[in-house]
Amino acid sequence: MFDAVFVSDIHLSTDVPARTAVFVSFLRRLHTRKLYILGDLFDFWVGGDHARLFHGSGLFDALTQLRADGTEIFILPGNRDFLISNTAPHIFPAEILPETHTINSPYGRTLLLHGDQLLLNDVGYTLFRFCSRQKVLRLLYLSLPLQLRLGIARIMRQQSKTAVKRKRNKNPRILQFSRYALSSLLRQGFRCVVCGHIHRTSKFCFRVGNDTLHIYVLGQWTQNGGDFLTLNSGRFVFHTFKA
Template sequence: MILFISDLHLQEDRPVLTAAFLRFVDGPARSARQLYLLGDLFEYWAGDDDLATPFHQSIVTALRGLSDAGVALFWIAGNRDFLVGDAFAAAAGLTLLPETWVIEDHGRRIVLVHGDAQCTDDVNYMAFRAQVRQPAWQRQFLAMPLLQRKQIIAGLRDNSRKDQAGKSYDIMDVTPQAVADVFARTGASVMIHGHTHRPALHDVDGKQRYVLPDWEPEAVPPRGGWIAIGDDGVIARHAPDGSVLA
């Protein structure tokens, strides 16, 4: 199988969420030949010099165990963890991919993105994204002490929550034109992405757009799950308990 997950938003003060991820790693992911992490695995990532914390080490160790077991791991950055770099990749045994990536499976071109770059109606976010994805901005930010970076990120997260409270779901969703542009640019017939926390399967002029869920195992009912492509080429959405969704 090929598996796809995103938007876990792992953080040290969410042990139930972490446990759910580790069960996935020790369970379904062990049967995969490839696992694609499509962004926001972490609630935030302040830089690879934060690798030494016990919590981050536990996640890296779990990923490394998968890699060592023969599962090929791939990473596309999200809007929360775009500062993951080469040191993290080497420790976890995964390959960093650009923000748009195409794979071929059973004669189809499948385009993978996190999804935030396609939320083009959210003008303020797009301006912020353009700034923080610049290499010069990242070099300047990563040159700051780790504690200072975490304080800045905490402020940005607080501002983001306040900003989102005043936005409609439609503004924070992908736009049809941005989706059409990705399909046209890549020649893909299938798209898989996360970011919006609105899991679904959409028909886009005969093409398929799969949206991954965010993970909230403590919600009622629990949210989470993954997308799998079986050895027969069938694409299936899976609930947190592993059952196949319609």
């Protein structure tokens, strides 16, 4: 039994049922007091009625059973499924958290977030992120028919893939965490960050003077499985779940 488990970037989609199946298998085998899903549980999320497309996949049944077994489940919005925060609470057998959440860890004050907030070098994305989080735009989008919302989401998903590839080839630094953002977290008293978004499992430290920020980054899941982070007996440890 783990004290806490952290996962991110599962990117569940009805177009890739094998990925959903492997994550459901992971949930059914999991024994933890708390589960934190740090954004992008879904490849995209267009509103509460999106949930019915996953009926029969076993996802919601597995989450419900996990909670019934005593696990507290927390979901943070990601950059692809940020509209989860606009979804009625009864849709998910979990607590939907704000985009950032603070816990205590062996390092001290620890920040949980998806991670896209830290990419301040990507000015274009930062502007898009600000605009897309505006309440009026959210409500306007959610008022559209489901199929139209799905169509728009798929187009934007493809455009995002193209943009990321172009940015990576042109200037990889754009897709790295901003030193300014990390310095700001240190000034706010954080000593650890757990996040995802950049799809590469890693652990590194960021230092300013005598202050150190310990950063754990979760990777992306595929139909073959994925990495997860555990907190147990005062230690963070990475693990891999394989299908």
